Amino acid sequence: GESVGLHLPTLSVQEGDNSIINCAYSNSASDYFIWYKQESGKGPQFIIDIRSNMDKRQGQRVTVLLNKTVKHLSLQIAATQPGDSAVYFCAENRGYNKLIFGAGTRLAVHP
């Protein structure tokens, strides 16, 4: 299920299930989007990116979907593992590679 914590929305999933993390972006002119994973006390780690001329891109166990009509981005993680537990951020490029970051979603994977 999904719940809103004190600071971050949290998505709780069972190990082995698929996870879907959603993000709404602000600027219809944004042409590049990135998903990052951040573990506690560390910097964000690049997961996958997508350009605005695409609506889907797949990586290893991850898929990003882009819906420009409603300015929505999602990250799907297949067969979620305990090591996937982290905070996930979407970011949009507003020009000159200046990124705007979303507030983040915490993914909690339970055995």
Added chain:
Amino acid sequence: DGGITQSPKYLFRKEGQNVTLSCEQNLNHDAMYWYRQDPGQGLRLIYYSQIVNDFQKGDIAEGYSVSREKKESFPLTVTSAQKNPTAFYLCASGSGSNQPQHFGDGTRLSIL
């Protein structure tokens, strides 16, 4: 290994003191960035530099200063004018437009 190195990992500032955070990259990236992250929030852009000897203010530049004398280095100074400096500071570099930025592991700044 190629990457971005931030130091120190933890830093404490006294009232009225300026402190400088180090960021070094060996990825041969032209662009470098400084972000601030507060608990439970996303990243906010402080300053960025697209080329050596040039830099621009981001969204929250007040109370901060930077320099870019070398391609590999982009130090951030948190001045005494920054009244709420306690945060996690992240440095990133990138190779160009529509390419992902790569991040260091951050410096956590606290007030004594």
